[in-house]
Amino acid sequence: MSATAAAVSVGLSGCAAGETGNPLSSPAWETPHGVPPFAEIRLEHYRPAIEQLVGESRKNIETIATAEDSATFENTIVALEFAQQPLERVLNVFYNLNSAETSDAMQELAVELAPMLSEFGNDVMLNERLFDRVRTVYEAAEAEGFRGLTPEQRTLLTDTYRGFVRSGALLDSAKKAEYRAITGELAQLTLRFEQNVLAATNDFRLHIVDTAELAGLPETVRDAAAAEARAAGLENGWLFTLHAPSYIPFMTYSERRDLRERMYRAYNSRAFGGTEERNNSPLAVRIAELRRQLAQLLGYETYADYVLEERMAGSAERVNGLLDELLERTRPYAEREVAAIRTYAATQGFDEELMPWDWAYYTEKYKAATYDLDDEMTRPYFRLERVQEAMFMLAGRLYGLTFRENPAIPVYHPDVHAFEVYDTAQETTEERLLAILYIDYFPRAGKQGGAWMTSYRQAYVDPSTGEEVFPVVSLVCNFTKPTNRRPSLLSFSEVTTIFHEFGHGLHGMLGRGSYPSLTGTNVRRDFVELPSQILENWVSEKEFLDLWAAHYETGERMPAEMIDRIEAAKRYLAAYGCVRQLQFGICDMAWHSRSTAFDTTAGAFDVSAFERRATQRTQVMPPVDGTCFSTSFTHIFGGGYAAGYYSYKWAEVLEADAFALFKAHGIFDPATARSFRTHILTPGGTEHPMELFRRFAGHEPTVGPLLEKMGIPTASTTVDR
Numbered sequence: 001m002s003a004t005a006a007a008v009s010v011g012l013s014g015c016a017a018g019e020t021g022n023p024l025s026s027p028a029w030e031t032p033h034g035v036p037p038f039a040e041i042r043l044e045h046y047r048p049a050i051e052q053l054v055g056e057s058r059k060n061i062e063t064i065a066t067a068e069d070s071a072t073f074e075n076t077i078v079a080l081e082f083a084q085q086p087l088e089r090v091l092n093v094f095y096n097l098n099s100a101e102t103s104d105a106m107q108e109l110a111v112e113l114a115p116m117l118s119e120f121g122n123d124v125m126l127n128e129r130l131f132d133r134v135r136t137v138y139e140a141a142e143a144e145g146f147r148g149l150t151p152e153q154r155t156l157l158t159d160t161y162r163g164f165v166r167s168g169a170l171l172d173s174a175k176k177a178e179y180r181a182i183t184g185e186l187a188q189l190t191l192r193f194e195q196n197v198l199a200a201t202n203d204f205r206l207h208i209v210d211t212a213e214l215a216g217l218p219e220t221v222r223d224a225a226a227a228e229a230r231a232a233g234l235e236n237g238w239l240f241t242l243h244a245p246s247y248i249p250f251m252t253y254s255e256r257r258d259l260r261e262r263m264y265r266a267y268n269s270r271a272f273g274g275t276e277e278r279n280n281s282p283l284a285v286r287i288a289e290l291r292r293q294l295a296q297l298l299g300y301e302t303y304a305d306y307v308l309e310e311r312m313a314g315s316a317e318r319v320n321g322l323l324d325e326l327l328e329r330t331r332p333y334a335e336r337e338v339a340a341i342r343t344y345a346a347t348q349g350f351d352e353e354l355m356p357w358d359w360a361y362y363t364e365k366y367k368a369a370t371y372d373l374d375d376e377m378t379r380p381y382f383r384l385e386r387v388q389e390a391m392f393m394l395a396g397r398l399y400g401l402t403f404r405e406n407p408a409i410p411v412y413h414p415d416v417h418a419f420e421v422y423d424t425a426q427e428t429t430e431e432r433l434l435a436i437l438y439i440d441y442f443p444r445a446g447k448q449g450g451a452w453m454t455s456y457r458q459a460y461v462d463p464s465t466g467e468e469v470f471p472v473v474s475l476v477c478n479f480t481k482p483t484n485r486r487p488s489l490l491s492f493s494e495v496t497t498i499f500h501e502f503g504h505g506l507h508g509m510l511g512r513g514s515y516p517s518l519t520g521t522n523v524r525r526d527f528v529e530l531p532s533q534i535l536e537n538w539v540s541e542k543e544f545l546d547l548w549a550a551h552y553e554t555g556e557r558m559p560a561e562m563i564d565r566i567e568a569a570k571r572y573l574a575a576y577g578c579v580r581q582l583q584f585g586i587c588d589m590a591w592h593s594r595s596t597a598f599d600t601t602a603g604a605f606d607v608s609a610f611e612r613r614a615t616q617r618t619q620v621m622p623p624v625d626g627t628c629f630s631t632s633f634t635h636i637f638g639g640g641y642a643a644g645y646y647s648y649k650w651a652e653v654l655e656a657d658a659f660a661l662f663k664a665h666g667i668f669d670p671a672t673a674r675s676f677r678t679h680i681l682t683p684g685g686t687e688h689p690m691e692l693f694r695r696f697a698g699h700e701p702t703v704g705p706l707l708e709k710m711g712i713p714t715a716s717t718t719v720d721r
Contacts, residue, residue, distance in 0.1 A: 022045045023037045023040040023041055023045065024041060024045045024049035024050075024090050025048070025049045025052055032406065032410075033409070033470075033472070035418075035436055035456065035457075036410065036456060038410045038411060038412040039410050043103075043105055046094050046113075047112075049090050050090060050094070050113060050117075051116075053087035053090055054087060056087070057083060057086070057087045058123070060079075060083035061080075061083055061084075061123075061124055061130060064079050064130060064133070066129060070136075072137060073137055073141070076137050077157050077160050078156075078515075081160075081515050084124075085516070091117075092456050092457070093456065094110075095110075096456060096474065099447070099454075100446075100474075101413050101444075101447065102446045102447075107191075107195045110191055111191055111192065114184075115184055115187070115188065117187070119184065122167075122179065122180045122184070125163070125164055125168065125169060126167070126171075134160055134161055134164055135164075137157065141154075152514060155685065155686050155687060156515050156517070156518060159517070159685075168297070168298065171297070175297055178297060179294070179298075183294070185290060186287065186290050186291070189287050190638050193271075193280055193283045193287065193634065193637045194448070196271040196279075197270055197271050197280070197449075197631075198449070199271075199278060200242075200271045201241075201242045201243065201270060202241075202445055204266045204267075204270075205239060205240070205241060206240040206241070206259065206263060207229065207234060207238075207239050208237055208238045209236060209237040209238075213256055214254075215256060216253045216255030217249070217250070217254055218249075218253055220379065220480075220489060221250070222238060223484075223486060224245065224480055224483060225239055225240055226238050226483075227483045228241065228246065242266060242267050242270070243443045243478055244443070244449060244450070244478050245480040245494075246443075247263060247267060248491075248493070249491075250263055251263060251264065251357065251361065252361060252364045252375070253361070253364070253376075255361075257358065260357040260361060264624075264627075265626060265627060268356075268628070269626060270631065270632040271631040271632055272627070272628045279631075280631035280632070280637070281628075282600070282602060283637070284630050284631060285598050285599075286598075286600050287637050288303075288591045288592065288594070288598055289597060289598035291303040291592060294306070302316070302592065303592040303593075303643055304319075304589060306643075307592070307642060308643060311526045311647070312689045313526050313647075319589065322649065322650060323585055323589070326578060326582055326649060327579065327582050327586075327617065327618060329703075329712055330578045330579055330582070330707075331575075331579055331618070331620065333710075333712055334575040334576040334578070334579040336575075337575055337576045338576065338620050341354065341359070344362060344365070344369070345358065345362045348365065350362070354622075355621070355624070356622070359621065363573060367569060367572055371568055371569045371572065373565045373569055377562070378562065379492075380551050381549045381550060381551055381552070382494075383488070383490075383552040384488035384489070386548060386549075386550060386552070387495055387498060388498075390544075391498065391499055391502045395506060397668050399423075399677050399681075400423060400424045401434065402424070403420070403422075404422065405417055405419050406420050413440065415444075416438055416439065417439050418436065418438050419436070419437045419438075419439070421433070421435040421436065421509055422434060433470060434509060435459075435471045435473055435508070436470070437473050437474070437475070438456075438472075438473070439474075439475045439477075440476045440477065441477050441488070442477075442478070443478035443481070447478065448634075451477040451497050451498070451500070452504075453473065453474065453475050453476075453508065453521070455474070455508050456473075456474060457516075458471055458511075458522065459513065459516070459520060460514060460516040471509055471519070471520055473505050473508040475502060475504075476501075477494075477497065477501065479498070480494065486552075487552060492539075492566070496536050496539050499535045500532045500535065503531045503536070504521060504532040506531060506535070507520060507521050507532070510681040510682055511681065511682060511683075511684040513686055517685075518684050518685045518686050519685075520684055521684075523684060523689060524689055525640065525641065526644065526646070526647035527651070528647070529650075529655075530680065531680060531681060532651075533655040534658055534659050534676075537659045540566050540567060541567075541667055542560075542564070543667055543668075544667065545566070546558075546560075546563065549563070570709075571709075574709070574710035574711065575712065578710060580618075583619075584629075584645050585645045585648070586614060586615055587615050587629075588633075588642070588644070588646070589643065589646065590610070590613075590614035591614075591630070591642075592636075593643075607631065608628040608630075611629070611630045652706050653705075653706050656709050657697060657702060657705045658676070658680075658696065676696055679692050679695040679696040680696055
């Protein structure tokens with residue numbers, strides 16, 4: 001579906017704010033558990049509802065700012081926390097669907113709404129009277145050592161005050177105007193960046209009609225490609241795309257090196273060059289430059305300094321220290337792994353230079369030869385429905401959760417499943433509804449690539465009634481679809497992915513607190529990956545796989561020797577994988593650690609050359625001219641990971657240390673699981689994450705367990721606060 005911006009505007013003009021029949025304008029959604037009424041929502045509902053709710057939010061803010069009563073924690077800080085909640089409820093729906101079920105028209109609407117929403121956000125954070133009241137409450141509490149406030153209240157007060165300061169509240173009028181201009185432009189550019197990547201991903205198609213070009217591809221991959229072709233309206237052949245369920249198997253199994261190279265170059269040059277409106281190179285430079293200007297406007301030397309002040313790591317120096325140490329420790333092992341694959345490829349008659357498009361193909365062959373293991377051998381034991389049962393079972397074993405699908409709960413696409421999540425309290429046998437969980441498994445044209453967890457509603461306590469409001473969480477993936485001949489059978493990597501996202505989901509579902517901005521996954525960015533990454537560990541544990549991994553046709557359990565081989569392969573290419581992640585983190589820090597201006601003149605700044613220089617020391621495979629991953633690096637140029645991609649490695653340090661406790665006491669140990677829930681999952685962002693980690697682990701994290709997990713000997717090193 002496509003539409004011009006003008007057509008979108010005309011289409012939306014017929015529905016005035018508050019018009020009867022607009023479900024988004026309703027103060028309460030008459031649906032099971034108050035979830036979004038997806039079936040009733042149309043594109044034309046968004047603009048009038050958002051405009052109406054922005055207006056109402058402005059009135060709420062003005063009421064707080066102009067109150068005659070003395071400013072207090074309740075009438076200022078708590079009131080501000082909930083002043084925009086109806087608007088945020090609708091924006092959660094809009095932006096979540098703009099990632100999971102979008103269209104050209106919806107994307108254009110997002111761009112149109114961005115200036116209004118950015119202006120409103122700035123109007124709140126730059127409201128001098130409002131800030132005066134916030135500062136009054138903060139300074140009074142600080143003077144008394146924050147006595148009388150719970151840790152949660154102190155965090156909310158501190159975060160609110162610092163949020164204003166970090167959003168320009170202390171700037172003079174001229175600099176406030178500059179701040180508005182920068183943030184307004186950033187809001188639009190980051191949206192355009194993501195949209196260009198999605199368009200580039202959707203635009204590429206490899207349509208094969210000659211069976212000779214399918215050489216090496218397993219039957220499951222061929223079936224999926226044939227189904228893709230039919231879905232695309234093609235009369236015959238097999239269709240391969242850049243979406244992960246298509247791209248990864250093709251790169252792993254295709255014997256056609258020329259086609260692998262074509263796919264690789266297409267994937268790794270998305271939004272790099274091409275038409276002006278689809279080229280992300282100037283957008284990346286402009287976004288990085290605007291962020292630098294923003295940071296320096298607020299008194300920081302670099303954007304990394306600005307961001308990391310509010311992270312668990314605390315400083316660019318500490319982040320770079322971790323990245324450098326891990327690179328120093330792992331690169332020699334990664335080089336050995338590459339050399340081993342190069343040697344193996346030569347034994348298979350490959351006499352050319354090993355290139356990145358050869359990597360997945362030969363590493364899979366090497367794994368099969370060395371460990372007698374590959375994805376096609378394990379895939380029959382990972383039927384999607386069985387994997388889902390397994391992760392629900394794990395949540396039950398660890399945290400006492402029960403999941404029940406409820407078809408009466410509205411969903412936004414037929415592929416989406418909705419579950420009620422129940423918790424059996426330890427002191428009673430009664431169940432209580434804990435959360436609603438959506439799961440959306442399969443790729444489609446209107447969905448961004450990758451996998452993520454998100455929330456439609458955070459947990460909080462209603463300040464007017466005192467009632468606890470439970471969260472609504474969603475997991476969104478892009479997994480191999482079922483075909484006419486086979487159910488959806490996941491690769492081991494896909495199984496790991498869904499457990500990763502389910503870990504985020506548990507964080508969101510189990511989080512509890514009074515204030516929505518502090519519950520669930522609303523934690524410091526470099527802490528948020530701990531609950532997700534630790535859950536990946538169970539996927540390769542024999543004790544866990546023995547409970548559920550069964551052949552989808554025969555029902556026979558996964559053979560013990562296959563599970564042994566999975567465990568033996570845990571460390572396979574671990575150092576290479578680590579260096580690859582470090583490459584992304586180092587590139588991110590390079591983009592956001594500049595204190596001097598980027599030249600944003602068209603064509604003046606070579607994005608590819610900048611990326612190449614920044615990541616040269618991480619390069620263990622030959623670079624490929626004409627490719628550039630920065631232009632599709634949505635984590636840092638579209639999402640919230642700018643100067644924060646390192647957090648995946650930081651969290652790996654945390655999770656390796658934390659999982660060592662599970663291993664020491666048993667991977668299903670109730671006491672360890674209870675402690676992890678109590679100290680890590682439930683508190684959300686109410687306290688500093690290092691304090692939470694210390695309570696769980698009894699010590700500060702060290703890199704030793706992570707390096708040992710990769711098979712790299714090392715002395716223990718502390719990641720200090």
